[in-house]
Amino acid sequence: MKELVVISGKGGTGKTSIVASFASLLTNKVMVDCDVDAANLHLLLSPKIEERHQFYSLPKAMINREKCNGCGLCEDTCRFEAIKESTVNPLGCEGCAVCSRICPENAIEMVDTVAGEWFKSNTTYGPLVHARLGAAQENSGKLVTMVRSQAAKTAKKLGYDYIITDGPPGIGCPVIASIGGASLSLIITEPSLSGIHDLERTIDLLEFFGVPAMVCVNRWDICPENTEHIKEICRKRKIPFAGKIAYDNMVMLAASRGKSVVEMNSRIIDEIIKVWEKVFEVLCPNMKL
Amino acid sequence: MENTIITIASGKGGTGKTTVASCLAMSARQTVQFLDCDVEEPNAHIFLKPRLTREEAVSLDIPHVDHNKCSFCGRCAEICMFNALAVLADEVLTFPELCHSCGGCWTLCPEKAITTNRREIGLIKSGSAENIHFTQGELQVGTATSPPIIKAMKKTIQKNSLVIIDAPPGTSCPVVETMEGSDFVLLVTEPTAMGLNDLAIALQVVRVLDIPCGVIINRGTDVYSKVETFCRENNLPVLMKIAVDRAIAEAYAMGIPAVEAKPELREDFRKVLNHIKGVTAGERTCCH
Structure with missing residues (x-):
């Protein structure tokens, strides 16, 4: 080919x-x-779209407010400056998951994100x-x-x-x-x-x-x-x-x-x-x- | 006076x-800080012709494994979301070109066996041309990640100035990195089905970032009015139309800015600048 x-x-x-x-x-x-x-x-x-599929990027961090004690360790550790005041900016998060691993309260979850779609079509x-x-x-x-x-x-x-x-x-x-x-x-x-x-x-x-x-x-x-x-x-x-x-x-x-x-x-x-x-x-x- | 940061995307x-970014900078009646953030293919220097006097490397921290301390437990490879490390029986391989420099491996290594090396990914060059303080980023050929260079360039933005940023094409991470923190985004489009399609996508990015914006229609003709209809329907002000003109294209080819080929355009660009300053000063609302 x-x-x-x-x-x-x-x-x-x-x-x-x-x-x-x-x-x-x-x-x-x-x-x-x-x-x-x-x-x-x-x-x-x-094109006539024949198949349509979702595309997932790396899961992104989300902070569970109920568990978070606001210690700020995640904010200090994130090298993408994607966390401010215990809130994740999804546009800055690259999905490295370091924050979720270091959080002492286990308050950070990595959540699947649909980042796009791809298609098979006929023309x-x-x-x-x-x-x-x-x-x-x-x-x-x-x-x-x-x-x-x-x-x-x-x-x-x-x-x-x-x-x-x-x-x-x-x-x-x-x-x-x-x-x-x-x-x-x-x-x-x-x-x-x-x-x-x-x-x-x-x-x-x-x-x-x-x-x-x-x-x-x-x-x-x-x-x-x-x-x-x-x-x-x-x-x-x-x-x-x-x-x-x-x-x-x-x-x-x-x-x-x-x-x-x-x-x-x-x-x-x-x-x-x-x-x-x-x-x-x-x-x-x-x-x- | 506050900063006014205008991104052209x-x-x-x-x-x-x-063309628009350099013409705006050349038409401004004040000092301008100009950032060419299209670090994959920076071209503004061809038109602004700055004297580049400073050069600075941009590099990323990447892991360096001390094999004497390493227990080959495999933790680093397990946590790396970018597959930038592989742990063998008595060796750890690193793949710097895949590393995003997240710091996971050196933060979480149980043996503290990982320190950092620097990997150069590009250059920031700066200098000046008349009233313009010019900075451009250059991604090293063969390197995939441009956002760290853009981030480093934006840290050079000075207070109390008019900042004009030439963005890369597209709608993904480099564009977001460039637009974030701007006071106004000027979207340049052309009256074709492709121009309209991509304007609509770029507008989505601007709306996600919640930045005021306006449109310039370049190479305008009478045959395609859908771009203007789209702008009207989406409450997007069309700040300027530049008619299709072979003379501008020929000047462009030789690195001559449109405002030199057609000096009468200068006043139109000034009006665009004034409009934007008005918007950012909160005198008008737009596109929100």
Whole structure:
């Protein structure tokens, strides 16, 4: 099984639009949305939810007022500053349970917390596994790991060969959880100084975890000089360049209507198809599309 | 004068948080303390061009096991909720990248065999640009946990100043850590189905934290009015609309702030600042 993870470092470079377009170009695959904080792929693929599951984070501390004698030991011990005046701030609690273990009155219980939901859905383009982390919840990395493993199970069950993953922005916990063990990661960047800065950190991250990378420049014509600069970075760092996609207002229009770009009659469809062909060449060197 | 802490957030990435945050800072007629808390991908320095003069490492305490004192009882591994220790017959393995630095193991080890080491997770860089005192956090590549860096940055907030914080995208722990303690959250969105979806989630976070908020609609067009409808229905003031403009995108690409590409925007950003100051001073109520 081959897993392609699309990430970007910087947010808003077009990951989701491009993943939705790829979805229409390959048949036997499962799609995953690993941006569990702010999932968007479902907006472009209109999924029919078939399964819905709760996601639990680590249990959080709760102080039993009747047992608590207000000694303050928990407050002094909590390294996350999550306890004030014998009250736990659930947003600060990381679930380490140290307070419940040191409380001399046994007044602190660890309580299960539903931190989100994950879904198995069907779309016109095949199965989609996606999730929704509750607002202000922790453990997005864990939820990412959950949706990825469910996607792998689904693909195996259906005998599908590919997983295409829409990744989160950044380089932290949910991104690390999204890329580990992936066959290939396509970085979607944009020709801005911010895009370039974030691209280099993203390449560093993929190198750190030994995941092969490719780079695609979206909206390249906003700044052709920076696009050349990005190509130069790819050459220097020996990363295959997947191609460039021009700026097109139609993408905004497609996004505002909740459609994928390839469904709209956009002039950039051919460019997206070319990028896909290059990516597929690297993903499966001995196969023809 | 009290502190006014304004956090610029969005849910969705790439909606223009950094553009708005840097333009607000550059439009203010007073000294501003600017914190770039998007420590995974900090970009505000590209627009504000500060002279960075100080650098400080952020590190976490992690366990260090004294094998001479250890009885290999296994208590530390049993209590660690993050699986950061494993106890073998005559060795204790530690996995620093999994450690949340909760202190459970070194607090509860019955043999007092665990002390602490430091593990560096990132840097805080600071300096200044004209009227802006600038601080940015940088998560070390390969490290998962950004909230401790954000927490350390927020401890540098000085009293009696206008503080502008550029938040990371998303809605989980790094965003919560960034928003907590703010006087106002400015949510930047774009008029697309994705922008609206993520605005709604970001608003939930703001409501959980119970902070007054307002919205800036970036890359505004006439084709999608649902964001404005949503704002109206949720009693969310739209403080500014920035029309879609290729010239702003081209300037952005070169690291030129929108207020330099379009100086007339400066006055609009000042109005936003004044509105927020009004709200935080309790002159108006909003979004509660």
